[in-house]
Each structure stands twice: as structure tokens, then as C-alpha cells.
Amino acid sequence: MTMIDAALTYAERGLYIFPCDEQGKEPHTTGGTNPKTGKPYRFQWGKHASNDPAKIKQWWAQWPNANIGLPCKPNGLIVIDPDSPKKPDDLDGLAQWIGLSVELNLPETVTQRTPHGGMHVIYKIPDGVVIGNRDLAPGVNVRGVKGDGGYIVVTPSRLNGSGAYQWEPGRGPDEIEIVPLPEVLVNRLVTPKRLDAAQSKQQASYTLADDITRADENLKRLARARADDYQTWIEVGLSLSSLGEAGKALWVDWARQSAKFDESVCLEKWESFKSNGAGERVTLASLTYWADQDDPSGKRIKSNGSGHSEVYHDLPDDNAPTCPPPDAPPDDYAPAETRKPLIEQFKPVSLALIPREITPYLIADVKPARALTITYGKPGTHKTNLEIDGALAVASGKPFLVTQPPDLAAGRAVIQCPVLWVDVDSGEDVLLERFAAFGRAYGVDLRALPFHFVTFPEPPINAANNLRELEAAITHYAAQLVIVDNLLRVAGVPDENSPLMDRAMAAFRGAVSRTGATITLIHHPRKAGIVKEDNGGDDLRGHSSILAAVDLAMRVRRDDDVITVDCTKARRNRPESFAAQYQFTHQPDGVTLDESRFFSSPLPSELRQTEAETKCRAAILAALETRPTSKNALYTIVRGARKLFDATIADLVMSKTITMTEGPRKSNVFTLA
Known part of the structure; x- marks a missing residue:
């Protein structure tokens, strides 16, 4: 069968395809050269893939021997891609997958063998299921869920010097159907929050009356201080806007408890909710979340004997200090009645014998997964810009610190995943300018990235009290990397040298443990500066508990446009020092950043000696x-x-x-x- 015959057969099945390089995997060149990178333009599978026979005939008439690319997202597919070991020390993902498929008794589906001995197991994504950004097991990758979804090269394509892709006997598309992803794999791939949401969407059949009743109860659980805060007053109204006139009545009635209440202002603001569609961003689920924050046990609701509920007036003092006293009991996240006694929380040491996944790195050799890290340096050392660069690399899946143009092939590999940025330092204008400049340098569409940010959130984040809201945001966005700029302004303590910093750092460690995300804190060195080359982090500003709490501390120093980064503490492997050159251009106004990015640079001789x-x-x-x-x-x-x-x-x-x-x-x- 010729390549054009095979391509047309895929199109007849309704599958979107696109041409790849002859004997290769990369999308085929389309003609012309990118003036910025000097590299040829190539097919974008998410945009250019087609199942139109006329277009496919045109492509393969132009490139008769082009390989065939099958994009995942346009076809509604998810592909299990276990790696076969290439070196003796490599993980045998293929063996892991075969064992998993036998253990779970998975149904047969369309499967192909790759020229390197690997495997592509192809499933349909079930309706209504949103797969999280995760792999099934070490060495068992999943394609079709990260960023633009990715693609695979399919039979009868060939790789230069390695042979051809081939359908597994009895598992070709002419022999069996592509089956939906089995529920047992869905449960392993979907994050718990998304799984609960998907199940709730299928099972729940609430009426409008149910929603109104639940909203009324949740309003009564809110702390009174929320009605006095303008932004919270707006958000509560937005959350009720889907309930129509009933929601308006509930909102006006709830707002009456504030001394600032003005019914005419309420009614005017309500009309603006309906016109700007903002209620789509704040829902009744938000109201439930706030109610659970203010009243975890639901004790602020009681019957008044008339069949209605009223509010208990034992709410916290609005003037209470934001920072707990040193002897305050810990602010536990779970109600006491749901926590296990300490005696039941101990575990046998034999758990250490169970094989565990090797800790992956979100950025190779720089940013470990599931870790609390700190990046610090004097003002002006580009530490924030460096973290923006790394965050965009992770969100886009593009390598970090590539070599200088025009050779952009090298760089540190990343694991693509959602990113959150918490800013209480730069401000939105500066941050957006930098995001745009780094995005242009990376050549990515920021609208397509799983990357969200907040500047100066209200109420302020107060780690010394708790990080409940930040953890909720991490879970909501399924974020695996969170950057906080900067530590002091979210710690919630009056003095970073105070022992209370230990409470704030414990909260961050707990957040990492509960969410599985890597949290990077941006911080500063002591005013005295750097004392010596290898000081074990002694130059980190603030209480000793800061350095004690982190898994990794990276120090940034600058010499003109070249920065050097060295590790001053590591709980696991100690990253080697590295250098990077900051390159940027301005827009015609000579002020606004146009493009900016860091590129790999040789280490200074004195640091190489160290x-x-x-x-x-x-x-x-x-x-x-x-x-x-x-x-x-x-x-x-x-x-x-x-x-x-x-x-x-x-x-x-x-x-x-x-x-x-x-x-x-x-x-x-x-x-x-």
C-alpha cells in the first residue's frame, strides 16, 4: 500500500491526519522560513490536520513519501505510550504496561508497534471526561491530554534506519474498533476533583428550588465581615446571578447586615451582572466554598421554630489579629471529629521496601516535582524573570535554557503541566508585560497555556494562619508548579526573623504534601550580602526555619546580563551550578519589552572551580x-x-x-x- 492510499484510508474512517517528514517524526515543512528563528515553517497538527480527501491528495502528491501523523485531540483520542528501555538502566515502561493491562483485565483496542520496539495503545476519550496532566506509571506515558494534545506517527510510516510502524496482529483498525478509555484507567488519570465533578454532573439532578434553598443556607453561614468588603459583596452577588429574581432577593437580603447597605446600589449592580456575563466565572460552587471556609461544621445554621433558618451570632471578631499568637493551637484543616487519633497515624517502616517512583523533575536537574523550593537573590538579579521563563517552559512543554540562537535544539527538558503564579511584588502591569515578552520569545500562544496568575489577592494570603484558599486554587487548576513572589508578603508575620516564620513555612510544606505541587518561593539574601561561595544558605534572609523547611534553595547572582545560579541546600540530588544570559528587545517606543528570554551560557571560571x-x-x-x-x-x-x-x-x-x-x-x- 502506498502512503497516499494509507492516508486516504485514514480519512475515509473520519480521522484527521497531516504529513510528517519522510522517514521521520516531525511535522512536514510547509514552505518558507520563520524570520525570527531562521527555521522552516512546519504543519501545526491542531490547526492544519484534515480528513478532506482532496486536501490529502494534494499533500501526498507534493510529498509522496511523507509519513502520516495522527493528532490526538482533533480525533478525540488518548494514546498510552509505554517506553521500551533503550539502555540497561532505563525504566521498562512496556513491561509496566503489560503487567498493568493483565492486572486490570483491560479490553483489546487498536494497537501499533513502533520501530523502536515501543507500543501505541489507542483509546477514545469518553464523553464528559477531562483527563488530568499525568502519566499512568513510571515509563508509561499518556498522549492526548497535555497542551495541544500531541500526535503519533502511524502505520505504514517508517523511521530512518529503524523500520516501520506496524499494527499488532489482530489489533489493527481493520480488525477491531477503537474502544473508549476503560473506567479503571479514567479513575487513575483523572484528578480526584475532576472525577468528583464529572460524576456529580452525571448523577446530580438538582432543581432550581434545591439551588435556592442551598444558596440561602450558605449565605447564612458566611462571616458578616464579607458583607462589608466591596469585592466580596460583588462576588457573592455574581455567584447568585444564575438564580434570577430569587438570587437577587437573597443577595439584597444578605447585604442588609452591612452598615454600608444601599438597596438602590444593590439593584443597579445586579443589572450589571446580567449584562457582562461575569457570573459565568463565579458560581454557586464558589458560594459553597466560602461557606465551608467560614463555617466548616455548618454550626452557624439553626432553626428558629418557624421552619426557616437563622444565623448564630457567634462569629469571629472582625478585628482579631491576622497573625496567630506564638502559643496559638495549629489551625488544622480537618474537623477534629474526622481526624484519626495520633496512634492510628503511625505507619510501619516496611513501607520503605515497596518500590517507589523516582522523583521526576518539572525542569531537568533544576526544579523537582512535589517539592518546596526557594529562589533568592539581591534586587535586580533577574530572579523573577528567571522564574517566569521556567514557568512558561513548563506550561508550554518547551525546553528551558536552550542554547543561543540560531541553534535552539538543546535545553533542559520539562514536564508540561499547569502553572499558577501568585504575585504580591511586581503588580499586574509589569507582570503582564513580562509574560507577553517571554511568550513571544517562546513563540507560544498564551491563550492556549494552562497558566493562571493573581496579583495582590484579597483577602491577602496569610501563610501563618493557613493556606486553604491557595490549596483550593492549586486543586481547581490541577497545578503542579506554583510560583509565589515573594515569601515575606504572604507569610503573614510582622518580622521575617520571628519564630512565627516557622508556622508559615510549615503551612507551605503542608500545602506541598496535600496537593502534590511544587511551590517555589522567591526571596532575598541578607543585607550584608553573600559571605562566601559555599555557605550552606547562611546568606538567606530571615529566620533559620525558612532554609530548614525547603527541599531546595537556589541562589541567583548577576554580572551584567549573565546570571549564575548555584544550589545552597538540597535534600536530594544537588543540582550543578549553571549560568544564563538574559536577552531582550524593546518595542518601537524603546520602553516596552517586546521579546525576552534566558539562554544557556558557560559558567564563569571561578564558579566552575567551586x-x-x-x-x-x-x-x-x-x-x-x-x-x-x-x-x-x-x-x-x-x-x-x-x-x-x-x-x-x-x-x-x-x-x-x-x-x-x-x-x-x-x-x-x-x-x-
């Missing part, structure tokens, strides 16, 4: 963990520059990290202290 010292030190200590060793024998293990080795040995002896004794034939023998 890296070499760190590695040499670690190698010496690792070698001495097994037994005392003579100097010459130790050098044969460590290797490297002899001068550096001798200097490092001397430094370790002087610091009493290792001890030196006389061995046979007056040799020097070293032992860990």
Missing part, C-alpha cells in the same frame, strides 16, 4: 565511608587534578572532617572523623 571543589570533596568523603585509606590509594579512586585533590584533603583535615594518622612505611592514612 563546582570542581565540591565534587572532589564529595568523592573523597564517599571513598572514606568504607574504610581508612592512604593518600595515594585515595587519589587513585578520586582522580582529577592533583593540586585540587591535595588542597581539598588539607581543607578537610583542617576542618576536622577527616583525620590523618601515620600508616605503614610512614604513609598518611585518612579516616572519617
